[in-house]
Amino acid sequence: MKTTSRRRFLTRTAGLAAATFSGPNLLLRGQDAASKRLNLAVIGANGKGQSDTQAVTLAHNIVALVDVDSTRLEEAAKRREKIHADSDAPAPNVPKLYQDFRRMFDEMANEIDGVIVSTPDHTHYLAAMWAIKHGKHVCVQKPLCNRIAEVRDLHQAGTEAKIITQMGNQGRTMEGQRLVKEWIEQGAIGTLQEIRLWTNRPVWPQGPLKKKLVDCPEHLSWDLWLSCEPSEPYFEFDLGGEPVPKGKRGPTIHPFNWRGWWQFGSGALGDMGCHIMDATFSILGQLIPEKIDVESSEVTDLTGPTWSRLVYHMPAGRHPALKVTWHDGVIDGQPNKPERHPDIPEDTFKKASSGMMFIGTDGVVFEGGAYCNSPIIYPLERYADVRSDMQAGKITKTETRSAMPNNPQGEWAHHIVNGGLPSSNFDYSCPLTEFVLLGNLALRAQQTVQWDKEAMKVTNAEAPNQFISRPSYREGWKPA
Numbered sequence: 461m462k463t464t465s466r467r468r469f470l471t472r473t474a475g476l477a478a479a480t481f482s483g484p485n486l487l488l489r490g491q492d493a494a495s496k497r498l499n500l501a502v503i504g505a506n507g508k509g510q511s512d513t514q515a516v517t518l519a520h521n522i523v524a525l526v527d528v529d530s531t532r533l534e535e536a537a538k539r540r541e542k543i544h545a546d547s548d549a550p551a552p553n554v555p556k557l558y559q560d561f562r563r564m565f566d567e568m569a570n571e572i573d574g575v576i577v578s579t580p581d582h583t584h585y586l587a588a589m590w591a592i593k594h595g596k597h598v599c600v601q602k603p604l605c606n607r608i609a610e611v612r613d614l615h616q617a618g619t620e621a622k623i624i625t626q627m628g629n630q631g632r633t634m635e636g637q638r639l640v641k642e643w644i645e646q647g648a649i650g651t652l653q654e655i656r657l658w659t660n661r662p663v664w665p666q667g668p669l670k671k672k673l674v675d676c677p678e679h680l681s682w683d684l685w686l687s688c689e690p691s692e693p694y695f696e697f698d699l700g701g702e703p704v705p706k707g708k709r710g711p712t713i714h715p716f717n718w719r720g721w722w723q724f725g726s727g728a729l730g731d732m733g734c735h736i737m738d739a740t741f742s743i744l745g746q747l748i749p750e751k752i753d754v755e756s757s758e759v760t761d762l763t764g765p766t767w768s769r770l771v772y773h774m775p776a777g778r779h780p781a782l783k784v785t786w787h788d789g790v791i792d793g794q795p796n797k798p799e800r801h802p803d804i805p806e807d808t809f810k811k812a813s814s815g816m817m818f819i820g821t822d823g824v825v826f827e828g829g830a831y832c833n834s835p836i837i838y839p840l841e842r843y844a845d846v847r848s849d850m851q852a853g854k855i856t857k858t859e860t861r862s863a864m865p866n867n868p869q870g871e872w873a874h875h876i877v878n879g880g881l882p883s884s885n886f887d888y889s890c891p892l893t894e895f896v897l898l899g900n901l902a903l904r905a906q907q908t909v910q911w912d913k914e915a916m917k918v919t920n921a922e923a924p925n926q927f928i929s930r931p932s933y934r935e936g937w938k939p940a
């Protein structure tokens with residue numbers, strides 16, 4: 461079948477599905493082995509959306525870019541043009557530009573095969589759900605959603621629609637995370653005893669913050685930015701006349717700085733947990749904790765803390781029962797890091813603004829970054845032995861490797877075209893996101909939580925349960 465006839469066929473049939481919201485467009489898979497170019501749309505085209513677009517634009521057609529900020533939308537379109545201009549591959553088409561993704565679906569759903577969502581966290585669920593209801597494959601940035609109930613809903617919708625799904629946590633596509641799992645499972649550090657995780661986030665304003673009403677920039681459609689959240693005037697952070705604290709971005713909420721607000725983001729844990737807890741979740745066999753203890757600076761109804769410490773008490777499974785500790789932020793000007801394992805050199809540990817320690821009876825796996833892409837074993841003599849064992853075939857590769865390491869968007873598109881499952885498809889990434897967001901239930905309620913996965917409920921207290929679902933959705937945003 462030639463591309464043109466395939467496209468017409470797709471357009472006609474997918475148009476029918478979109479008009480009635482009746483089911484997924486699965487026609488693409490395996491329909492056209494010759495032309496492997498998908499028609500993709502990116503919602504949240506600037507910020508991380510730019511690199512997400514870059515990850516697929518040379519191999520596929522970007523048919524629409526959506527951003528609620530007209531200046532940033534233009535920038536994103538120009539950036540994409542430049543990527544093509546700088547390459548040998550001329551841009552095959554000019555994407556349509558939109559500010560409201562609902563309008564894009566109304567006007568051109570039948571031209572789209574898949575949708576990348578890279579908006580602030582509170583809009584992930586809505587944009588992804590609109591896409592799924594129109595039968596589109598979806599690749600959604602981390603964290604998949606900032607409410608556990610939305611994660612569950614999205615998982616179910618994706619499964620029922622039989623689409624190809626992915627979360628944008630790039631570490632899951634990398635070699636390092638696979639190696640660490642294989643090392644630990646094959647005894648490289650003896651018996652696993654404890655896992656310590658940390659990050660320097662929040663690097664945006666967080667802690668008790670007040671709103672200061674200011675004029676909304678003309679280029680921003682604030683109402684569309686709020687999406688399902690209740691209508692309210694545009695605001696910045698009230699810094700009380702103080703200069704922007706060192707290391708923090710300015711006082712505006714858009715772009716980037718929405719992260720510390722529970723309504724829009726998910727704090728430091730939600731922002732980095734899907735990266736930094738990813739290897740842990742996978743290595744421990746995707747178990748849920750027996751309980752999570754919490755300690756942090758002040759948390760308000762609106763915003764997250766400047767630092768937190770969480771202890772996930774993990775039951776025995778593939779490994780004995782153990783503690784996973786999470787540290788974030790800064791206390792008294794010092795990074796809030798866990799205790800360094802004595803085998804890790806002080807200098808190496810000091811340089812790691814985010815990281816992981818997998819502590820075993822015979823050694824420790826150290827990763828000095830968020831994605832687990834450069835793990836190393838201490839003591840170094842142990843690492844040398846492990847590398848020899850790998851060469852000699854005594855430690856083997858048991859994990860499936862990614863078709864496109866460090867490119868979750870490209871990997872997702874690859875599997876839409878060729879079949880098979882992306883590394884962070886929803887069957888993996890929904891439970892991972894839930895694992896991360898459980899910590900936010902403890903943080904927001906400031907108390908230990910115990911989780912009943914089947915009932916989707918905290919069992920030892922009532923207060924944390926109020927944070928499982930979004931309190932309300934503005935009319936017109938949640939697809940039926």
Ligand SMILES: NC(=O)c1ccc[n+]([C@@H]2O[C@H](COP(=O)([O-])OP(=O)(O)OC[C@H]3O[C@@H](n4cnc5c(N)ncnc54)[C@H](O)[C@@H]3O)[C@@H](O)[C@H]2O)c1
Pocket residue numbers: 503504505506507508509526527528529532559560561578579580581583601602603628629630684685687714715716717731
């Ligand atoms: N995987 C990673 O390494 C990584 C890195 C950075 C960010 N992220 C994730 O990417 C997402 C975006 O983060 P960011 O830092 O780029 O934020 P940002 O605020 O800088 O950019 C978001 C963009 O989305 C646009 N936008 C907002 N609401 C929209 C809507 N309703 N429809 C269309 N466009 C909308 C904004 O105008 C902005 O251009 C977040 O979920 C974040 O967690 C992932």
